[in-house]
Amino acid sequence: MSEFILNVIHRPEMVPEYSATVTGHGKEEDIGNKKLLTESLDIFKTQQRLAHENGLKTTIQMTYASLFNEEAIQLAKDDHETYGDEIALSLLGLPCEQFREKYKTKDFCIWMFSMEDKKRIVDDVFGKFYEIFGFYPESTGSYYLDADLISYIKTAYPSVKCAVATCWEEGPKAYHTCNNSWYTLFDGGPWAPWIPSKQNTHAPAANREEDSGIVAIPHLSRDLLACYDGNGSNFGTHPQNVLRGMIYDSKTWEYPYLYNLIDQYRAQEKYNNGYAYNMMFVGPGWMNKMGRWEAPYELLEKSYSDGCKYYGQLKREGKLIDMTMSEFADYYRQKKSYTEPECALWRDILYGSDKQLFWYTDPYMRVGVNMDQGGAIVDLRPYAAKLRWEVGIGTKHVQDASYPFLIQEKYRAGYFTHYAGEGTVRSAKLCYQGEEVDLCLCRTKAHFSREGNTRVLTLDPVTIEFSDLTVQLQTKEFFEEGSGSVKIERTILSMSDPAAEVELNEYMVACYGTTEYPEDMTGILLTCEGETKKSIVYEYKCREESLADASVVSAVVPPIETKVSMTQTGGGTGYVREGYAFSPMFTLGFKKKVTDKEVYATWLNLERAN
Amino acid sequence: MAQSGKGKLNYRCPSCFMRDLDIDMFYDKEKGEYYCLRCQFTGTEEEVLAGNEMVRTKYKAMRKRFTKFDFD
Numbered sequence: 116m117s118e119f120i121l122n123v124i125h126r127p128e129m130v131p132e133y134s135a136t137v138t139g140h141g142k143e144e145d146i147g148n149k150k151l152l153t154e155s156l157d158i159f160k161t162q163q164r165l166a167h168e169n170g171l172k173t174t175i176q177m178t179y180a181s182l183f184n185e186e187a188i189q190l191a192k193d194d195h196e197t198y199g200d201e202i203a204l205s206l207l208g209l210p211c212e213q214f215r216e217k218y219k220t221k222d223f224c225i226w227m228f229s230m231e232d233k234k235r236i237v238d239d240v241f242g243k244f245y246e247i248f249g250f251y252p253e254s255t256g257s258y259y260l261d262a263d264l265i266s267y268i269k270t271a272y273p274s275v276k277c278a279v280a281t282c283w284e285e286g287p288k289a290y291h292t293c294n295n296s297w298y299t300l301f302d303g304g305p306w307a308p309w310i311p312s313k314q315n316t317h318a319p320a321a322n323r324e325e326d327s328g329i330v331a332i333p334h335l336s337r338d339l340l341a342c343y344d345g346n347g348s349n350f351g352t353h354p355q356n357v358l359r360g361m362i363y364d365s366k367t368w369e370y371p372y373l374y375n376l377i378d379q380y381r382a383q384e385k386y387n388n389g390y391a392y393n394m395m396f397v398g399p400g401w402m403n404k405m406g407r408w409e410a411p412y413e414l415l416e417k418s419y420s421d422g423c424k425y426y427g428q429l430k431r432e433g434k435l436i437d438m439t440m441s442e443f444a445d446y447y448r449q450k451k452s453y454t455e456p457e458c459a460l461w462r463d464i465l466y467g468s469d470k471q472l473f474w475y476t477d478p479y480m481r482v483g484v485n486m487d488q489g490g491a492i493v494d495l496r497p498y499a500a501k502l503r504w505e506v507g508i509g510t511k512h513v514q515d516a517s518y519p520f521l522i523q524e525k526y527r528a529g530y531f532t533h534y535a536g537e538g539t540v541r542s543a544k545l546c547y548q549g550e551e552v553d554l555c556l557c558r559t560k561a562h563f564s565r566e567g568n569t570r571v572l573t574l575d576p577v578t579i580e581f582s583d584l585t586v587q588l589q590t591k592e593f594f595e596e597g598s599g600s601v602k603i604e605r606t607i608l609s610m611s612d613p614a615a616e617v618e619l620n621e622y623m624v625a626c627y628g629t630t631e632y633p634e635d636m637t638g639i640l641l642t643c644e645g646e647t648k649k650s651i652v653y654e655y656k657c658r659e660e661s662l663a664d665a666s667v668v669s670a671v672v673p674p675i676e677t678k679v680s681m682t683q684t685g686g687g688t689g690y691v692r693e694g695y696a697f698s699p700m701f702t703l704g705f706k707k708k709v710t711d712k713e714v715y716a717t718w719l720n721l722e723r724a725n
Numbered sequence: 726m727a728q729s730g731k732g733k734l735n736y737r738c739p740s741c742f743m744r745d746l747d748i749d750m751f752y753d754k755e756k757g758e759y760y761c762l763r764c765q766f767t768g769t770e771e772e773v774l775a776g777n778e779m780v781r782t783k784y785k786a787m788r789k790r791f792t793k794f795d796f797d
Contacts, residue, residue, distance in 0.1 A: 292745050294763065346745050361742070361780050362787055371790045382794040408735045408749075409777065462794055467785025471796065560796040 117384040117391070120446065121426055121437045122332060123166050123173045124279070124396040127159040127187040128208040129180035156187060158399035163190070165420050167198050169427025174201045174254055174440045178208025182243045192248075201439035203254035204244045205279075207398070209236070224298070226259045226516060229508040233264050234271075241272050251275070254440035258282050258334055259301045259516050261506040262316045262327065269328040277444035279396065280316055280331035281305070284342045286517050287526070287630050292346035302629065303496045303518030305476045306339060307383075307392050307457045308332045308447055312478065317518040318498035321478035321597075322453050325501070330444040336380050336393045339461040340472055343483070343494070344525060350465070352377060352393050354418035355401035358410045362465065368414055374425055375464040381434070386458035386563050386570070390450055395422060454478060454597040458570055460563050471560055473572055479599035480721050485524070486561050489554030490574045490590045492541035492601070492719070493524035495625070499599045499721040500677040517629035519675045526631045527700070530555035536698030537624045541719060543605065545588070546618040547581045554590070568596040576608055585611040604716040605709075613711045621687070621717045622704035626694075627675050633699045640671040641691035641701055649691075657695040665689025668703045671724045678724040681705060684716045729753050729760075732770070739776025740766040 129152050166173050175194065181187040194200045206225040215221070218236070222228060228236065245251055251272050256279025260268075268275055286302030304317035311327045312320040320326040338350035349360025354373055357363065363370040377393060384391040401407060402415045429435035438446060456477035463470040473484040476498075483494030496518050506516045520526070521539070528538025530553060544553045557577035564571045572592040579586045587609045593602040605619060628634045639653035643662035651658050662668075668689040669680035680703070683689070687707035694700040707715055729751040738761035741748040750759040750766075750773070760767045768776065781787060 288745070292747050294746060294748055346747070359747070361777055362784055364788060365774070365777065365781075369788075372784075372787060375789075375791045378791065379794045385795075406734050408737050408747075409773075411734065460795060462796070463786070464791050464794075465784050465786055467789075469796070562795075562797055 117389040119381045119384065119391045119393065119429070119435045120443060121171070121430075121435055122394045122396075122440055122443055123171050123423075123426070123437065124176055124394070124440065125159060125162045125166070125173050126176040126178050126205045126208055126398060127156060127181040127184070127190070128178050128399050129155050129184060129187070130208075130210045152184070154404055155399045156184070156190075158402045159187070160190065161402065161416065162397065162399070162419065163194055163200075165423040167194075169423040170430055171423060171427055171437045172199050172439060174203050176203045176205035176207070176254070176256065177244060178205050179214055179240050179243070180208055180211030182240075182247055183211065183213055188247055199439070201254060201441055202248060202252070203440060204240060204252040206237070206240065206255060206257040206260070209240075224259075225257045226261045226264060227298070227507050227514060230263060233507065234267055237264070237268055237271065254278065254444070256280060256332075256334075258285070258299055259506075260316060260331075261516060262311065262314060262503075263505060265311060265316060265327045265329060266313060273328075275329060277330050277332065277440040279334050280311060280329075282334035283337045283339075283347065285334075285347050288345065289347050292348065298514045300514050300629070301516040303481065303520060304333070305331075305457060305481065306333055306337060306459065306474065307476075308443070309457065309476070310451075310453065312501055314501040314503050315498075315518065316516075317496070318501050319476065319478045320453055325478070326453070330447045332392075332394055332440065332443070334394070334396055336376075338376055338465070339459055339474055340463050340470060341465055343472070350376070352380070352395050352422070353397050353401070354422040355397060355407060355410070355415055358414060358418055359408065361409075363418075368417060370418065370421075372465055373418070373422060377425060379461065379464055381429075383459050386460055388450075388455070393426075395426070456570060456594065456596060458563070460561065469560075473561055473563075475570065475594050477594075477596065479597070480601075481518075482594070482601060484561070484572065484592065486574065487558050488530060488540070489542065489557040489559055489577060490561065490572065490592060491530070491555050492522060492623075493529055494520060495522040495541070496520055497675065497677040497679065497721045500675060500723045502676055515629055519627050519629050521625040521627060521672070521677070521679055522623070523628070526628065527626055537694070537700050537702070539624050539626060539700065541603075541623040543603075543622065544620040545579050545586060546620060547584055547586075547615070550581045552579045552581070554588075559590075570594040570596075584615050584617070586617060599722060600718045600720045602716055602718050604714060606714045607709055607711055610711045616708050616710055618706055619709045619715060620704055620706045621681070621683075621715075622702055623679075623681060623719060624700050624702050625670065625679065626700050627672050627677070634674065636694065636699050636701070638673055639701060641693060641703070642669050642671075643689045643691055644669070645689065651691060651693050653693055653701065655696050655699070656693055659690060659692045661688055661690035663688050665705070668705070670701050670703060673724065676724050678722045679703070680720045680722075682718045682720060683707070687715070687717075726755060732759060736770075736773050738764060738766050739773060739780055740764050742777075742780050
C-alpha cells in the first residue's frame with residue numbers, strides 16, 4: 116500500500132523576513148511596529164484557516180517573538196484543541212524587540228551563532244515556551260540545524276523528536292540569486308526526511324550509535340532537477356516560490372507546475388517501499404498584503420489557497436495522510452531502517468525536455484545520476500566520512516554548512532569544459548582506432564528495480580558510432596544498501612564487426628569543495644595498487660601512474676577525511692592522474708579492451724580516511 | 726532630481742531574472758521608468774511586463790499537466 120505523507124507547518128512570525136525590504140522600504144527600521152505585528156498575525160490566521168477549511172492539520176511552530184504575544188498563544192491553544200494541530204517551536208523568527216535587547220545582535224539564523232550563544236538562545240526559547248504552555252515541544256527547526264546544535268537540543272530537551280534541519284540545495288545558487296546577500300549555504304543534504312548522524316546533520320546515521328535522536332525533515336519538497344541548476348527558491352512545494360519563479364500564466368493565474376511537482380513527489384513511492392513525502396512551510400512574509408515582487412496579494416493568497424485545496428482533495432480521495440511533525444517522526448521511525456536508502460527517479464516537468472535524473476541517499480553517500488549524460492554520476496557527496504563540520508561564529512565555517520562534494524557538475528564543470536582541463540564526472544569513454552566517444556554524449560532513460568537489498572538502474576541501450584564500427588552498449592548501475600559502493604556494469608550488446616576490440620575507459624574526475632571556487636589539492640594521495648603499488652602526492656604536476664590488472668585505484672582527500680576508490684572485475688589497467696593549476700582535479704580509472712557480448716564492471720567506493 | 730522609490734508593485738529586473746538574479750527595481754517618477762541598480766535595464770511598466778513574459782519562454786512545459794513521471 117502506498118502512503119503519501121504531508122506536513123503543513125505554519126509559524127506566527129511577528130516580524131517576517133523581508134518585512135524590512137518590502138513593507139518597511141523608505142522607513143526607519145521599527146520591528147515593534149504595531150501595524151506590522153497585526154498584519155503578520157492576520158497572515159498566520161489566514162494560513163491556518165485555509166489548511167483547516169481543507170481538512171488539513173498543521174504543526175504550529177511558535178516563534179520566539181510570538182511567545183510574547185497573547186493572541187498568537189491563544190490561537191495556537193485553540194487550534195490545538197479544535198483541529199489537533201501540534202504546538203511546536205521554531206528557531207526561525209527570532210527577531211523582535213525582546214531578542215534584540217537581550218542578545219544585542221541582528222543575527223537571526225540559529226546555526227550561525229557561536230555555540231555558547233546557540234545554547235543560551237535555545238534555553239531561553241525553550242524555557243519561555245515551557246513557561247507558557249507547560250510542556251516542552253516535540254518538534255523544532257530552522258532552515259538548517261548543525262549537528263552540535265541538534266545534539267545540544269536533544270540532550271537538554273529530550274522530548275524533541277522531529278526538526279526541520281536543511282533546505283535541499285540551498286547554497287551558492289540561492290546566494291547568487293539574492294545578489295550575494297542571502298547566506299544560507301547548505302548544499303549537499305537529503306531532499307526527503309532522514310535521521311541525521313551525530314557527526315554531520317546532512318549525513319544520515321548508519322546505526323543507533325550514530326543516531327542524533329531526531330527525525331529531520333527538509334524545509335520544503337523541492338524540484339530535484341530545477342533546483343539543482345537554478346534558484347532553489349523558485350521550485351518547491353511553497354506556492355509563493357512558484358510565483359517567485361514566475362511559473363504561472365500571468366493572465367489566468369494558473370500554475371499547473373505546482374500540482375506536477377506535488378504529483379511527481381507522490382510518484383516517488385514506487386522507489387521507496389510505498390512511501391512518499393511532502394512538506395509545505397510558508398512564512399508570513401510571503402503573503403504580504405502589499406504583494407511580493409510583481410505578485411499582488413490576491414495572487415499570493417490564491418496560490419496558498421489552491422495549494423491547500425489540492426492537498427485537501429488528495430486527502431479526501433484517500434491519497435494523502437496529513438500528519439503533525441511529531442506524528443511523522445513516529446511514523447518514520449517505524450517505516451524506515453537506518454540503511455534503507457531514499458531514492459528518486461525524477462524527470463523534467465518544467466522546461467519541456469525529457470531530461471531524467473536519479474538521486475540516491477544513504478548513510479554512506481548522496482549520488483546524482485544524469486540520464487541525459489548516459490547515466491554519468493554528476494554529483495557525489497561522501498557521507499561515509501561523516502565529516503565533522505562545525506558551523507557558526509568561532510568555527511572555521513561561520514556560514515558554510517554544505518556537505519562537501521567530490522563531484523558537482525555545475526560548480527566544477529562536468530563533461531564540458533572551456534578550452535582546457537577537465538570537469539568532475541564519473542563516466543566512461545569508448546576508444547577505437549583513434550576515435551573517442553564519451554557516454555556523457557549518449558542520452559538515455561533509466562528504469563528502476565530492486566534485487567534484494569540492491570537498487571538497480573537499468574538504462575536503455577545506447578549506440579556509439581565510430582567511422583567504421585557501431586557498438587551497442589547497455590549500462591546498469593547497482594546501489595547496494597549499506598555498502599558505500601556503486602557498481603557500474605557495461606555490457607557490449609552488439610558490434611557491427613563482431614571481431615572488433617574496443618577500449619573502454621571507466622573514469623572518475625573529482626576534486627573537493629562546497630562552492631564554485633577551487634580548493635587546494637596539495638597533498639591528495641593518488642594510488643594504484645595490485646601486485647605493486649604506485650603513488651602520487653598531489654603537487655599540480657600533471658603526472659600519471661598506471662598498473663596493469665590493478666585491483667584498486669584510489670584517492671585520499673585529507674581536507675574532507677575521505678578515501679574514494681575504484682575497483683574492477685579484472686583485466687583492466689588501473690590509472691591515476693594528477694591535475695594542474697588550470698585543472699585542479701584528479702582522475703581515477705580503468706582501461707580495458709572489450710569485445711562483443713563482454714560484460715565489464717567497476718565499483719566506486721567511499722570510506723572514511725584515517 | 727528627487728530620489729527614486731518602489732513602484733505600485735515591487736518589480737524585479739527581467740534582464741537579471743534571466744540570469745537567475747532577483748533584483749528589485751526602483752522607479753524614477755520623473756522619467757516614468759523602472760531601472761535596475763545592478764545592470765543597465767530601464768523600462769516602462771509595459772516593458773517590464775513584456776520582459777517577464779520573455780522570462781517564461783524557458784518554461785516550455787509551464788502550462789502542461791503531467792500524469793506520468795517515468796519512462797517505463
